[in-house]
Each structure stands twice: as C-alpha cells, then as structure tokens.
Amino acid sequence: MTLAPETTDLKIQLRLAENWLTVCDLGTLTPGRGVAALLPDGRQAALFRDRSGRLYAIGNRDPFTGAAVLSRGLTGTHAGRPYVASPLLKQRFDLESGQCLDDESVRVPAYEVRAAV
Amino acid sequence: MTTTPEAGPTLVLVGHGMVGQRFLEALAARGLTATHRVVVLCEEPRPAYDRVQLTSYFSGRTPEELSLTDTAFLAEHGIEMHLGDPAERIDREARTVTARSGLTLAYDTLVLATGSYPFVPPVPGKDAEGCFVYRTIEDLLAIEEYAKRHATTGAVVGGGLLGLEAAGALKGLGLSTHVVEFAPRLMPVQVDDGGGAALLRTIEEMGLSVHTGVGTQEVLTGDSGAVTGMKLSDGSTLDTDLVVFSAGVRPRDQLAREAGLAVGERGGISVDAQCRTVTDPHVFAIGECALAVDGRVYGLVAPGYEQAETAAAALAADETEERAFTGADLSTKLKLLGVDVASFGDAHGTAEDCLDVVYSDSRAGLYKKLVIGRDGTLLGGILVGDAEAYGTLRALTGSVPPLAPETLVLPAGTGAPARLGPSALPDEAVICSCHNVTKGTIRGAVTAHSCTSVPEVKKCTRAGTGCGSCVKVLGQIVEAELEASGVEVDKGLCGCFAQTREELYETVLALRIDSYQDLLDRYGREEARGGEGCDICKPAVASIIASLAPAIGAGGHILDGEQAALQETNDHFLANLQKNGSYSVVPRIPGGEISPEKLIVIGEIARDFGLYTKITGGQRIDMFGARVEQLPLIWTRLVDAGFESGHAYGKALRTVKSCVGQTWCRYGVQDSVRMAIDLELRYRGLRAPHKLKSAVSGCARECAEAQSKDFGVIATANGWNLYVGGNGGATPRHADLLAQDLSDAELIRLIDRFLMFYIRTADRLERTSVWLDRIPGGLDHVRDVVVHDSLGICAELESLMAAHVAHYRDEWADTIDDPEKLARFVSFVNAPDTPDPVVAFVPERDQIKPDLPLLTLGLPPRALGPARAGETPFLEGAQR
Numbered sequence: 003m004t005l006a007p008e009t010t011d012l013k014i015q016l017r018l019a020e021n022w023l024t025v026c027d028l029g030t031l032t033p034g035r036g037v038a039a040l041l042p043d044g045r046q047a048a049l050f051r052d053r054s055g056r057l058y059a060i061g062n063r064d065p066f067t068g069a070a071v072l073s074r075g076l077t078g079t080h081a082g083r084p085y086v087a088s089p090l091l092k093q094r095f096d097l098e099s100g101q102c103l104d105d106e107s108v109r110v111p112a113y114e115v116r117a118a119v
Numbered sequence: 120m121t122t123t124p125e126a127g128p129t130l131v132l133v134g135h136g137m138v139g140q141r142f143l144e145a146l147a148a149r150g151l152t153a154t155h156r157v158v159v160l161c162e163e164p165r166p167a168y169d170r171v172q173l174t175s176y177f178s179g180r181t182p183e184e185l186s187l188t189d190t191a192f193l194a195e196h197g198i199e200m201h202l203g204d205p206a207e208r209i210d211r212e213a214r215t216v217t218a219r220s221g222l223t224l225a226y227d228t229l230v231l232a233t234g235s236y237p238f239v240p241p242v243p244g245k246d247a248e249g250c251f252v253y254r255t256i257e258d259l260l261a262i263e264e265y266a267k268r269h270a271t272t273g274a275v276v277g278g279g280l281l282g283l284e285a286a287g288a289l290k291g292l293g294l295s296t297h298v299v300e301f302a303p304r305l306m307p308v309q310v311d312d313g314g315g316a317a318l319l320r321t322i323e324e325m326g327l328s329v330h331t332g333v334g335t336q337e338v339l340t341g342d343s344g345a346v347t348g349m350k351l352s353d354g355s356t357l358d359t360d361l362v363v364f365s366a367g368v369r370p371r372d373q374l375a376r377e378a379g380l381a382v383g384e385r386g387g388i389s390v391d392a393q394c395r396t397v398t399d400p401h402v403f404a405i406g407e408c409a410l411a412v413d414g415r416v417y418g419l420v421a422p423g424y425e426q427a428e429t430a431a432a433a434l435a436a437d438e439t440e441e442r443a444f445t446g447a448d449l450s451t452k453l454k455l456l457g458v459d460v461a462s463f464g465d466a467h468g469t470a471e472d473c474l475d476v477v478y479s480d481s482r483a484g485l486y487k488k489l490v491i492g493r494d495g496t497l498l499g500g501i502l503v504g505d506a507e508a509y510g511t512l513r514a515l516t517g518s519v520p521p522l523a524p525e526t527l528v529l530p531a532g533t534g535a536p537a538r539l540g541p542s543a544l545p546d547e548a549v550i551c552s553c554h555n556v557t558k559g560t561i562r563g564a565v566t567a568h569s570c571t572s573v574p575e576v577k578k579c580t581r582a583g584t585g586c587g588s589c590v591k592v593l594g595q596i597v598e599a600e601l602e603a604s605g606v607e608v609d610k611g612l613c614g615c616f617a618q619t620r621e622e623l624y625e626t627v628l629a630l631r632i633d634s635y636q637d638l639l640d641r642y643g644r645e646e647a648r649g650g651e652g653c654d655i656c657k658p659a660v661a662s663i664i665a666s667l668a669p670a671i672g673a674g675g676h677i678l679d680g681e682q683a684a685l686q687e688t689n690d691h692f693l694a695n696l697q698k699n700g701s702y703s704v705v706p707r708i709p710g711g712e713i714s715p716e717k718l719i720v721i722g723e724i725a726r727d728f729g730l731y732t733k734i735t736g737g738q739r740i741d742m743f744g745a746r747v748e749q750l751p752l753i754w755t756r757l758v759d760a761g762f763e764s765g766h767a768y769g770k771a772l773r774t775v776k777s778c779v780g781q782t783w784c785r786y787g788v789q790d791s792v793r794m795a796i797d798l799e800l801r802y803r804g805l806r807a808p809h810k811l812k813s814a815v816s817g818c819a820r821e822c823a824e825a826q827s828k829d830f831g832v833i834a835t836a837n838g839w840n841l842y843v844g845g846n847g848g849a850t851p852r853h854a855d856l857l858a859q860d861l862s863d864a865e866l867i868r869l870i871d872r873f874l875m876f877y878i879r880t881a882d883r884l885e886r887t888s889v890w891l892d893r894i895p896g897g898l899d900h901v902r903d904v905v906v907h908d909s910l911g912i913c914a915e916l917e918s919l920m921a922a923h924v925a926h927y928r929d930e931w932a933d934t935i936d937d938p939e940k941l942a943r944f945v946s947f948v949n950a951p952d953t954p955d956p957v958v959a960f961v962p963e964r965d966q967i968k969p970d971l972p973l974l975t976l977g978l979p980p981r982a983l984g985p986a987r988a989g990e991t992p993f994l995e996g997a998q999r
C-alpha cells in the first residue's frame with residue numbers, strides 16, 4: 003500500500019516475488035470500487051482505491067464460495083480498518099492484511115501495490 | 120415394588136401440567152430440589168407444555184415448540200420423571216402413591232397438580248366416533264387427523280372462551296363450523312349481553328354459524344357409528360361430521376376423593392391459604408384441581424402459578440417470604456379468531472353501588488364497558504371489537520384512573536382522544552397477569568439488571584411469556600424506561616450515521632444533497648466523517664439519492680460518477696450475481712404478457728450465449744450463466760428486439776404479475792393485464808428501501824395472488840380494490856385493504872402516494888409488510904395520510920412520483936451507449952479479452968449448471984492463458 007499522487011499517467015503495479023506487474027492506469031480505478039487482475043500463474047487479484055487515494059490489493063477469490071468476486075464487493079471502514087465485503091455472502095476482508103473480519107480462521111492473500119510511472 | 124428415599128425427604132408431584140412445571144421451577148429456585156428427592160408422575164406421554172397456547176399448534180407451532188421444559192432442567196435438578204404413568208392410588212396412612220405401572224413411591228410430601236378434565240354433557244352418542252374434547256396435544260392431533268379424512272363440517276358444543284378458540288381452529292382446518300351455546304350469548308362468563316351481541320356479529324361475519332340459547336340433546340350417528348349430526352333442544356337438527364365438546368372443565372379430584380381428602384361441593388380439593396389440603400398436612404393441591412380458600416376453583420393459569428409459588432414457599436418454610444393464596448383476578452383476552460375481546464376485574468359489576476360507563480356501536484361491532492366504583496376506582500370492564508386499551512386498563516384496575524373514564528372507552532377520533540400511555544401507571548400496577556409482574560419489576564429489569572431490549576426483559580422477568588396479551592404495553596414501558604435512564608437506544612442506520620434512514624431521506628430532500636461523501640462528511644457520525652463509509656449506508660444512501668434524483672437534481676443513472684461506487688454488485692453490473700460469479704439476466708415482461716416473436720428472441724439469445732433458462736416465480740424468464748463481459752452484448756440483443764433488461768435485483772420494482780383477466784377469462788370483470796402493464800411501466804426503476812412487488816387480479820378469485828404483494832390490485836364490478844403490505848417470502852403476510860372501488864386514475868394516484876410515503880418513512884431493507892406493522896398507528900395512520908391527506912403531504916408525494924415517471928430511463932440501454940460505463944464490463948482489467956476461468960459449466964438436463972467442484976479447488980485447474988478462452992464446450996457459439 004502506498005499513497006498515490008494524483009497523476010494521470012501513473013500505472014498501478016502489483017508486487018509478485020521480485021517483479022512488479024503493471025496492471026492498469028491509475029485512472030481506471032473508481033475510488034471505493036475494485037477491479038480484478040489476472041496474474042501470470044492464473045490466479046486473480048482484487049485491486050481497490052479509496053477516496054484518499056490509497057491502493058490495496060488482495061486475492062480475488064472469495065474463500066467462502068470459491069467464486070472470484072471480491073473485486074466486486076463494497077468497501078468501507080470498520081474500527082479504522084479498510085475492508086471489502088464479499089458480494090456473495092457479505093463476509094468482510096481487511097484490505098491491508100487479507101484477514102477475514104467475520105471469521106478469524108480465514109485469510110486471503112494480500113499483495114503489495116504501488117502507483118508508478 | 121416400593122422405593123425408599125435415598126437421601127433427604129421425598130416429594131412426589133402428581134401431574135406435570137403447566138402448574139406442576141411451575142412448581143418444579145419454584146422448588147429449584149428455593150434450593151429444595153437439592154434437599155429433596157423429587158419424583159413426578161405424569162399421565163400424558165410428554166412433559167409439560169404450554170396449554171394456553173395449545174391452539175397455536177394449528178398455526179404451525181410444533182409440540183416441541185410448545186414444551187415448557189427440557190431434559191437439561193430435569194437432569195440439572197435431579198428430578199425423576201415418569202411419563203405416561205398416572206397415579207392411581209394414594210395410601211395416606213402409609214404415605215405412598217401407586218402408579219398405573221405398579222410403581223409405588225413413599226412420600227414425605229405429596230403435591231397434587233392434576234388439573235381439570237373437560238366436561239362432556241351426558242347426551243346419547245357422546246362417545247361416538249368423531250366426538251372429541253379440546254385439552255391436550257393428543258386431542259388436537261386426533262381432531263386434525265379426523266378432520267382431514269372424514270369431515271367437511273364441524274360443531275363445537277360450548278360458546279365460551281375455549282369453545283370459540285376450538286371453533287376458530289376447526290374453521291382453520293377448512294371445516295364449515297357451528298357453535299352451539301346453551302346460554303343466550305357467547306362467552307357468557309366474561310361478557311354481558313351488550314358485549315355478547317357485538318361479539319356475535321363479529322363472529323358471524325367471520326363465517327361461523329352461531330346457535331345460542333339451545334342445548335345439545337343427542338349426537339346422531341350413521342350406520343358406521345360415526346357422527347352425522349346433532350339434535351338440538353329446540354327440536355332442530357344440525358348436520359355435522361365432527362363434534363368438539365367444550366362445555367366447561369371440572370377439577371380432577373377423583374384421586375383425592377378416593378384417598379379421603381375433603382373436596383368442595385362442586386368439586387376441587389379444599390386447601391388453605393398455603394395450598395395445603397385442609398385434611399392432611401402432608402398433601403398439597405395446586406392449579407385447576409384445587410379449591411382455594413375463597414371458595415373458588417380457578418380455571419386460568421396465572422392463579423395456578425401463584426399457587427405453585429405459594430406451595431413451594433410453604434415447603435421451604437421460609438420466614439422471609441410470606442406467601443398466601445387467597446384469590447385472583449380473572450382477566451382474560453381471547454387469543455384467536457382475530458376478534459378483540461377482553462374482560463378484566465369485576466366485569467359484570469357485582470360490587471355494591473358500582474356504576475357503568477358503556478360505549479356501544481353495533482354497526483362497527485364495538486362494545487366497551489367500564490365498571491367504576493363510587494369513589495371513581497376502576498373495578499373492571501369488558502372490551503369487544505377493540506381491546507387496544509386492555510393492557511393499560513387491566514393494570515389500572517383497582518386505582519382511580521388519572522383521566523375521566525369515558526375518555527378511555529371512546530374510539531379514537533371522537534373528540535376526546537385519550538390514549539392513556541403506560542407512563543400513567545403506578546409501579547404496583549400488574550402489567551403481566553400471567554406471571555404477576557408489576558410495572559416496577561419491569562422498570563427494575565432495565566435499571567437494575569441492565570436489560571436493554573424487550574426479549575431481555577421477558578427473559579429476566581418472565582413478563583409477556585404467557586398469553587402474550589401484555590407484550591405491547593411491556594414494549595412501551597421498556598422503551599420509555601430505556602430512554603429515561605439515558606441508555607442510548609441507538610436507532611442510527613449504521614456505524615457511520617446516527618440518523619435513521621427516514622431522517623437521512625428528509626435531510627437529502629430538504630438540503631438537496633446529491634453526494635454520498637457530502638452527506639457523510641457533513642452529517643455522519645464524528646468518527647466516520649472523511650472516511651470510507653461502509654457497506655450498509657452506501658447502498659442505502661445511493662437508493663435515497665436515486666429515488667429523489669429528479670427532485671434534487673442528481674444525475675439520473677445509477678452508475679453516474681460517485682454513484683457507481685455505492686452500488687451493490689447487482690446494481691453495479693445491472694444483473695444478478697450467481698454463486699460462481701456469473702450473472703443472470705431477466706428481461707422485463709410487463710404483466711407477464713409476451714408475444715411469440717419476443718419469446719423466440721429470448722430463446723435465441725439464451726441459445727447463442729449458452730445460458731441456462733428458467734421460468735421464474737414472477738412471470739418472467741431468467742437466463743443464467745452470463746459472464747460480465749457478455750452482459751452488454753446480451754442487453755444489445757434485447758434492446759434491438761424491443762425489450763429492456765429488468766430488475767430481478769436492486770431494491771426496486773420487480774414485477775407486476777397479472778392474471779389473464781376480463782379479455783379471456785369468463786369471470787373477469789376488469790382488464791387486469793392492461794392495468795398490470797400500466798403499473799409496471801409506471802413504477803419500473805423506482806428505487807425503494809426494499810424490493811417492491813405487485814399483482815393485478817381480474818376478479819375476486821385472485822389468480823394473480825395480489826394479496827401477497829406490496830401493493831396488490833383486485834378488480835371489482837365498480838373498479839379496483841387496492842391492497843397493501845402483502846408479503847410472500849419467509850414471513851408471509853396477507854395484504855390489508857386500503858381502499859375500494861377505485862377508478863383507474865384514483866387507483867394510480869393512491870399507489871403513487873402510498874409508495875412515496877413508504878419510500879420516505881421506511882427503514883432500510885424494510886418491506887412494506889414490516890413497515891406497516893411497525894409505524895405508529897399502522898394501517899389506519901397510512902390510510903389517514905395517503906387517502907385523507909392528514910399530513911398535507913399528498914401533493915408533494917404525487918409530484919415526486921411524477922418526477923420519477925417523467926425521468927425514467929432504460930438504465931441498460933444507457934449503459935451500452937456509454938463507452939466509459941461499458942469499460943467496466945470485463946472480467947480482468949489487465950486482460951479484457953479473457954473470461955474468468957472460474958466461471959465454467961457442466962451439463963445438466965440438456966442445459967448447463969455451474970461447475971461447482973471447480974469452485975472448491977481454490978486454484979484454477981490449469982493456468983488459462985487468453986488463447987484458451989471460450990473453450991468450455993457449452994459455450995460454443997457464444998459471442999464475446
């Protein structure tokens with residue numbers, strides 16, 4: 003997670019092992035809404051941007067249903083933590099750590115993400 | 120076999136009914152189960168259950184749900200229970216009880232709680248097949264079974280409280296039902312002639328046939344020996360297949376008589392003020408089998424509970440607790456049949472010099488009488504047709520009410536509206552007479568035991584857990600107390616807003632706020648301002664802004680600007696999300712009317728995109744299994760063919776179902792299809808606190824099921840009847856009639872007002888059914904507002920709806936015309952041409968279904984590159 007300066011030609015990049023994967027233009031992301039990205043190994047990530055410009059990325063797969071839909075959930079803050087609620091059964095996931103807020107034993111991957119030229 | 124006490128003295132309880140169970144609880148509460156061996160002989164095959172609520176079995180309550188105890192309670196207190204084994208003999212000399220099984224128990228203390236038996240008049244034929252009594256769960260099971268197989272008509276002998284309850288049950292079983300009452304009026308014990316007349320009219324209007332002033336002379340039987348009818352004392356006969364005797368109860372004192380215990384002249388085991396039998400200090404009697412010191416046998420549960428506590432206190436020999444049972448109140452409220460009947464205190468005015476205040480309106484089936492003492496004390500009363508004030512009046516009985524008594528019985532709206540709230544009650548007032556709980560105790564539950572809700576208070580005090588008639592007053596007291604003690608009853612929408620949805624609506628409208636962030640930053644809770652909001656208030660506020668968009672000048676489309684970020688996924692993708700991440704599309708088919716050409720188009724689209732199709736419960740066709748990137752392509756095909764996609768998602772109008780109506784149906788009296796189409800087109804796209812459903816039927820046969828809809832319309836010879844607040848789903852509710860015989864224009868104007876008033880005042884996710892039951896004043900209030908314009912807001916409601924109708928746009932067509940919005944419809948932002956590999960299908964019954972095993976794998980089975988997209992066999996021909 004990094005603070006993204008408001009510049010149009012910035013790209014969103016996701017950290018995968020040593021490399022940064024360029025995903026899309028920063029402008030593609032509506033504040034408060036997510037998008038899904040396909041990773042080279044076939045996995046999927048859900049990317050979000052909040053109203054202050056912070057970026058987040060977690061796994062896109064909803065562990066409760068198996069569907070790749072977390073990018074389509076609604077975001078919010080709970081006790082100061084940013085989260086996304088799965089659009090299927092509404093469990094919430096911490097956007098920074100991937101931890102499920104409604105079930106301690108569940109966690110999705112969290113990715114490092116940045117906006118860069 | 121004789122058993123001897125293993126440790127401590129032995130207490131034997133005979134009879135495990137409502138009072139018996141309460142007695143066990145009273146023993147446990149005083150620690151007596153620890154010092155005594157407690158053995159229970161129970162005649163029935165199951166432990167104690169709620170006999171008062173027996174009839175609710177017919178409305179779906181199971182015997183398990185009626186149960187008053189569980190094995191955990193018995194085990195915890197070491198209570199020995201012998202089910203289906205009644206006591207048959209008491210040897211007072213030897214102090215033993217012998218049960219039917221032969222089990223003989225030595226006792227130190229014997230408690231009789233054998234209840235009553237239903238009295239069956241000794242008429243010929245009373246034991247024929249098809250004759251029943253109404254007392255136990257087994258009785259009800261037998262009645263139900265017999266009614267199902269052998270009966271279309273039923274008769275109840277006895278028009279008292281229980282008789283009417285039984286009659287209501289028979290009617291509920293689909294039998295045409297008669298009530299035969301010997302006295303000249305119904306409920307002779309509780310109501311007087313005036314009340315009886317009002318009650319009679321109401322009961323007859325409900326479709327029951329009542330015969331008063333006649334007795335049953337004989338039960339007639341056919342060749343098979345089963346009931347065929349009854350001969351009455353006036354010489355007439357009544358055809359019936361089933362007879363239920365409900366002619367009163369008698370105390371079950373046979374066992375006591377045989378043991379030489381004194382019984383009253385008209386039955387009942389004589390006891391003293393501590394419930395000890397007057398004959399033998401080792402034997403107690405409680406409940407309906409006991410004859411109290413005031414010379415009465417009480418046939419209600421509350422006095423029985425009082426006796427159970429009294430006997431337990433006597434056994435505990437607790438000096439600190441002085442208890443005596445010397446008499447009790449006989450207040451009652453009829454629980455069934457939807458008739459409001461209540462009587463309390465000295466209902467018949469037997470006290471010396473007492474006076475009556477009577478209000479009676481036979482046309483409306485209303486009768487209310489208060490009995491007032493010389494000094495103004497409220498002594499009792501009878502309420503028929505409107506028992507709203509029962510809870511308060513019962514509690515005021517014995518005191519001088521703070522208002523003139525006549526104002527308490529006049530109906531609302533006749534000049535002096537005197538709605539006496541529970542705040543007027545003193546702390547000693549008994550609010551729950553079933554459990555003898557005072558207002559002071561209820562307040563204490565809130566202040567001293569920190570209960571913060573009605574359920575908690577019920578659990579803590581038991582108030583409201585008997586007949587339920589006090590729950591309303593209970594709720595008012597709890598709420599007032601919570602507010603008074605400063606407990607913050609947080610009615611806020613969520614963690615971000617302290618306002619209710621209604622308050623936010625008013626704020627948005629009055630200040631023309633068209634942005635969620637603006638609303639949050641200015642009116643959100645301090646800690647939420649400037650933040651992200653949450654998944655509760657975002658869609659709720661989005662819906663408010665959408666319903667008011669034209670009026671406040673907000674952008675019309677739900678994906679415009681900031682709105683896009685607030686929508687649930689369904690609204691965001693304008694389709695319904697399915698379990699595997701695919702979507703369904705449900706084209707709008709107004710009124711369920713569709714041409715063959717359009718049917719073919721739907722078939723072609725579904726075939727070309729490989730979608731699963733199903734006819735919905737809402738007269739439409741659902742196409743399932745579309746991936747995000749296919750949605751705009753599907754809509755394009757639909758729009759080209761003259762369709763729009765429809766809302767099977769969104770808190771918005773769903774469908775207006777219709778029956779075929781006058782055009783084709785031989786019974787139809789109006790064109791229900793045309794009206795349904797008009798309504799669906801008028802209200803489509805209307806955003807509301809919850810989804811809205813409607814239906815129009817062409818005649819009273821109601822083939823469109825309009826009475827299960829949020830707003831339902833039924834044709835009459837003179838126009839339309841409008842019903843509101845209906846609901847199917849998990850908690851079905853029949854709609855209430857709002858207005859009758861409306862013209863087309865009147866109907867639409869009234870629906871406009873009704874819907875806008877609902878949208879304005881309902882809570883988030885509150886269907887009209889729940890809203891109607893919740894808002895103060897209920898249906899009457901809504902009728903006042905939308906029919907009589909009592910708040911003077913109808914013109915505004917109408918103009919808000921007019922603005923909605925004028926600004927409606929097909930949101931799907933708008934989306935495919937807008938490249939920026941269209942850009943969102945891809946599975947992957949970095950690979951727009953690649954479909955989501957998790958959305959895959961397998962065949963079933965000639966169509967597809969989601970590949971569920973694939974979902975459980977967690978990882979895609981193989982790394983799918985863009986090149987291998989669309990490989991799934993069932994998507995052949997799919998357009999992307």
Ligand code: SRM
Pocket residue numbers: 695696697703705733734735736737738739740741766767768773774810812827845846847848849850886
């Ligand atoms: C498709 C359909 C079932 C079918 O195959 O027939 C259906 C499917 C769903 N219903 Fe329904 N209901 C469908 C008719 C009904 C009906 C019957 C009717 O409308 O005549 C009812 C009972 C009537 C009522 O609503 O009062 C009904 C009562 C519910 C409820 C319970 C509502 C309640 O007040 O208790 C829900 C849950 C909710 O809305 O919170 C629900 C929710 C749903 C959802 C939206 C659940 C969800 O979030 O995924 C389903 C969406 C399916 C989809 O993606 O398309 N559905 N659902 C029916 C669509 C009718 C249509 O053309 O619009």
Ligand SMILES: Cc1cc2nc3c(=O)[nH]c(=O)nc-3n(C[C@H](O)[C@H](O)[C@H](O)COP(=O)(O)OP(=O)(O)OC[C@H]3O[C@@H](n4cnc5c(N)ncnc54)[C@H](O)[C@@H]3O)c2cc1C
Pocket residue numbers: 133134135136137138139160161162163170171172173174204205206207232233234235253254255281284371374405406407408417418419420421423452454586
């Ligand atoms: C349909 C219906 C509706 C009612 N509605 C109301 C109402 O609204 N308000 C109200 O206050 N009251 C109501 N009542 C009355 C209320 O149910 C009784 O007052 C209450 O059940 C009395 O409790 P009890 O324990 O004394 O008797 P019961 O509950 O009848 O229990 C007595 C038990 O003793 C058993 N028994 C009898 N003899 C023996 C024996 N020799 N050995 C072992 N066991 C024996 C019986 O089988 C029975 O199970 C209603 C009753 C009925 C039937």
Ligand code: SF4
Pocket residue numbers: 778779780781784785786787788791816817818819820821822823
């Ligand atoms: S409701 Fe009446 S008009 Fe409509 S189909 Fe049924 S019987 Fe015919």
Ligand code: FES
Pocket residue numbers: 550551552553554582583584585586587588589590
């Ligand atoms: S009065 Fe019966 S439950 Fe309270």
